[in-house]
Amino acid sequence: MLSDAVRSELAADLAAAERDRVPVDPLITRYPGIDVVDAYEIQLINIRRRLAGGARVVGHKVGLSSKAMQQMMGVDEPDYGHLLGEMRVFEDVPVEAARYLYPRVEVEVGFVLGKDLPGADCTEADVLDATVAYAPAIELIDTRIKDWNIALCDTIADNASSAGWVLGAQRVEPDRLDIKNIDARLTRNAEVVAEGRSDAVLGDPTIAVAWLARKVASFGVRLRAGDIVLPGSCTRAIDARPGDVFRAEFAGLGSVRVQFS
DSSP states (O other): OOOHHHHHHHHHHHHHHHHHTOOBOOHHHHOTTOOHHHHHHHHHHHHHHHHHTTOOEEEEEEESOSHHHHHHHTOSSOEEEEEEGGGBOOTTSOBOGGGSSSOEEEEEEEEEESSOOOSTTOOHHHHHHHEEEEEEEEEEEOOSBGGGOOOHHHHHHTGGGEEEEEEOSOOBOGGGSOTTOOEEEEEETTEEEEEEEGGGTTTSHHHHHHHHHHHHHTTTOOOOTTOEEEOOOSSOOEEOOTTOEEEEEETTTEEEEEEBO
């Protein structure tokens, strides 16, 4: 367990790395005693700082939602980060790649909540009842840690490596689509670079959303009507380079694109 002073120091280092685009060494190598509680508190320090500057929380993302990633990190549950309004990118506005350090994209089925979710006792049935629509989504991930050399506490402290998100235009009501059986394909400059299916996310993305609702409740947070939740990627993450145009296509759910300048 780290002191409040050290947590503040590490939060400031991550904020400076993002601002100046100069990565830092892994937190775990600098402070081997860092734990998951420290990491979430560091994340929250930077989120509170951004909220004080006028940012707004519009949802959350779930990371480490595949069994393969959990095994790689040596954990048995996902992690989460915050989605801020200022992190949103748009299909028709090129994203400046130089704004980021090591940008990658992930393909996700977004949940748009129409009702508040319960907290500590949230179930998958509650998630389906509260979800007004699924949406095609791409999450832009990045790390402020050198060369993606991250351990669990590094990514949690770094807002679960989240950097941006974009939703496609289509919305599909949950009762019209089997959330466990949505095939997804990602192209980069018209070449297929990744394929997957929505059940890559814990076998069922609603499991990830219900876990998230329960997890954030332990920090006094609720998932509210209007929030966007990204439950985890259907495919592996793909590096984004200047000039790349990505398009994610989802069976029965439409598509979403993002372009890097």
